[in-house]
Amino acid sequence: MKIAMIVPALANKGPIIVAKDLCEEYIMKGHDCIVYYFDNVKDLAFPCPSKRISFFSSIDFESFDIIHTHTFRPDCYVWYHRHLKKTGAKFVSTLHQPLTLKALLLTKKKIEALIYFFISKKSHQMIDMNIVLSQEQYNLSIINLRKKSVEIIPNGRNIVFSEIGSMKDKEELLTLKNKYKIIGSTAAVIPLKGLEQIIKALVYLPEYVFVSIGEGESFLSLKQLSERLNVSNRCCWLGYRPDASNYQIYFDVFVISSRSEGFPLAFIEASAFGTPTVLSDIPILRAIATDEIVCFYQLDNISSLCEQIKDSYRNRISFSRKLRDYYRQCLTAETMANNYLKLYENLIKK
Structure with missing residues (x-):
C-alpha cells in the first residue's frame, strides 16, 4: 500500500509519535509511506520521506491508497481539499481526544471551543473511517460522527529501553x-x-x-x-x-x-x-x-x-x-499497526 500521513509538525508530541511508530511498522512490513507536515518543527526523525506543505496547496491524493490524518489542522486540510477534487484514495483520521464540546472547553474559551467543535464535526463526517482509542471515547464521540465510520484501535508503542541522556x-x-x-x-x-x-x-x-x-x-x-x-x-x-x-x-x-x-x-x-x-x-x-x-x-x-x-x-x-x-x-506498536493495516485493507476493498 501507499500511505500518506499528515501531521501538523514533526514535534515530539503524542499524536505525532503515534504516526511515527505506525510508519516504522508499515515500512518493516513492506508498505510505502510519506509524511506531510505544516510547521517547521523537526523534533522527530521519521523513517520515511517527509515534506513540508502549505495548508492551501493540495498534495496529489490520487497517488495514495490511504491518507491518514492526525489532529485538527490535518483533518481540516483534508476537508478543505476534498471539496475541490475527487479521488479514489481512502481517508482515515485518528481522534486523539473525544470529539465533544465538553472536552474542548477544558482547554479553550467558549467561543473558540464552539468554532473548533463545529469545524471538527464537519471534517470528521467527511472522513471514510474515524479511529477512536477506547470504548469510552467511542461512547462520547459517536453522537457527533457517522456510526458506520468509527472503529476502535488502541494506541501502542515499541519501547526501547535505554539509559537517560543527561x-x-x-x-x-x-x-x-x-x-x-x-x-x-x-x-x-x-x-x-x-x-x-x-x-x-x-x-x-x-x-x-x-x-x-x-x-x-x-x-x-x-x-x-x-x-x-x-x-x-x-x-x-x-x-x-x-x-x-x-x-x-x-x-x-x-x-x-x-x-x-x-x-x-x-x-x-x-x-x-x-x-x-x-x-x-x-x-x-x-x-x-x-x-x-x-x-x-x-x-x-x-x-x-x-x-x-x-x-x-x-x-x-x-x-x-x-x-x-x-x-x-x-500495547505494542506492532499490534496497533496490524489493526490499522487490516482496517486499511477493508476500506480499499469497498
Whole structure:
C-alpha cells in the first residue's frame, strides 16, 4: 500500500509519535509511506520521506491508497481539499481526544471551543473511517460522527529501553532515590493534567518526592503552590526531556492525574517498564486499564490519591509483572499497526 500521513509538525508530541511508530511498522512490513507536515518543527526523525506543505496547496491524493490524518489542522486540510477534487484514495483520521464540546472547553474559551467543535464535526463526517482509542471515547464521540465510520484501535508503542541522556539528571535522581520514594510524571505541565493534586498529596506523604518531566504554562503556579505547602524541597522540576520515557526506571510510582485524556502514551511507557501506576478515576482511563493492573483514585480527592500511591508501592512487584504482561499482549506498536493495516485493507476493498 501507499500511505500518506499528515501531521501538523514533526514535534515530539503524542499524536505525532503515534504516526511515527505506525510508519516504522508499515515500512518493516513492506508498505510505502510519506509524511506531510505544516510547521517547521523537526523534533522527530521519521523513517520515511517527509515534506513540508502549505495548508492551501493540495498534495496529489490520487497517488495514495490511504491518507491518514492526525489532529485538527490535518483533518481540516483534508476537508478543505476534498471539496475541490475527487479521488479514489481512502481517508482515515485518528481522534486523539473525544470529539465533544465538553472536552474542548477544558482547554479553550467558549467561543473558540464552539468554532473548533463545529469545524471538527464537519471534517470528521467527511472522513471514510474515524479511529477512536477506547470504548469510552467511542461512547462520547459517536453522537457527533457517522456510526458506520468509527472503529476502535488502541494506541501502542515499541519501547526501547535505554539509559537517560543527561548524567546530571541521573545523579540528581539517584540522590533523591537514596532519601525518598519517587512519584513520577511525564505529563505536560498544564491545568488539564491536574498535577496540583500530586503536590497537595506530598503534604501527607513525607517519604515521597515528586519528579516532573515536562513543561508548560502551569509551572510557576505549581511551584508557588509547593512553596505555600512547604513541600518545594520535595518537588523536582526537570522540564522537557526528549527521552522522557527512559526516566521511568527511576520512578517508584507513576501517576497520571489528568482531568481528561485520549489514550496516554505515558501509560504505555510505564506499562513497558513495569512502573506501578496510579490513574485518576475518569471514564476514559477506566476504559484502558483495570484494577488488576493499576490503582485508581478519585479525582481531586487527595486522601484517595495518597492511599492509592501507598497501595501501588506496597504491591509494586505484583503490579509491575501484570503491567509488563499487559504491555506485551496489548500495547505494542506492532499490534496497533496490524489493526490499522487490516482496517486499511477493508476500506480499499469497498
